[in-house]
Amino acid sequence: MGRERSDASRNRAKILDAAAGIVALHGVQGLSMAEVAAAAGVGVGTLYRRFGDRSGLAYALIDERERAFQSAFIEGPPPLGPGAEPALRIRAFLHALTDRTMAQLDLLLMAETSGTFARFGGAYDAYHAHLTMLVGRLRPELDAACVADALLAPLAAPLLAYRVRECGVGIERVRSALDALLDGILA
Template identity: 40%
Template sequence: MPQGRGERADAARNRRAILLATEELLARHRPEQISMEQVAAAAGVGKGTVFHRFGSRMGLMLALMQERALTLNEAVVSGPPPLGPGAAPRARLLAFLDGIVDVVSRNKGLLAALGHAATTTHRRENDQGEGGESPIYRFWHRHVSELIAQARPELDADLMAHVVLGALHSTPVLNLLEQGESKRLSNALCTLAASLLDAPDGTPRPGLSSRRCNSGGVN
């Protein structure tokens, strides 16, 4: 019915307005400083609408991160190389890490929000998945782990992926993002990953040169 279509269109507009308002607030404030009331006022909707759509502040932050990460995830699954299938594991890993930095650097506080949301999920909602991590983190960890395993099958790829991604949640790294030094972070992750994928004797394994790691970001 036309009325139903109108209601769905309104709901979609409200969702976009709420996410955009949240993104704008995160450019000026840390996640813990943002209230649902502030988001509602900035989006021009009622507070109840925000709670109904997202449940909580961390639910809202996670939804925003999922929205922004979707393009990267789609590029990994079906996009062209080096992010997508068809490139060597080394090339894909470097491009993917660069893509992650590109996503999180667009919003100064969004990575902190994701880390907080994952911690909250682990404590309260263990039914979301193994380990209680957020869906975004699970996708990122699985992809990084698979690429490491392909390039260095003798390594503990599962743990190595946690170590690489865990660095993104540290306070010094978050401070770098807030200072606009995303390129510096991307280069550091590139060096770390390239060293990890080198052969035990230090010989670079086949694949893209480490100096190409800034070529794979998602716009």
């Protein structure tokens, strides 16, 4: 893939700044392609060509924090990064993913519900591969891929939003439940 043209790069930065500003002021509900285009000083067509739709724009807003999170669990310091025992890494990963999801819950909720399988691919695949590898090291007799799905399921943005916002479940209770699930796997 070639380098991005400088004008395209500037437009992307303007668009993402405008979108982040709108989300900060009005929440994700206020994020419309027309308003973002107007705030960024670009045509709506440019926005649609670049991002596809609102969920594509949401993913672009999520991207920077996502890259930092993935870097932390792939090459950062232990226990999240390499160097700690698999059980400690899994627990650290699940706690960090809980925090990461809560930090951008509305954007993730929009992105993950844009289509039937919108949650899967990209970041999910990276999380899944990471957990599959760690579970496989820890408990080789288990179906590590299915266990990884089970560990990730409670952190789906729609479920987490429902539990936290509609049911009043505190985030510490979510972490405790993930710990209990992990303890069951380790037993």
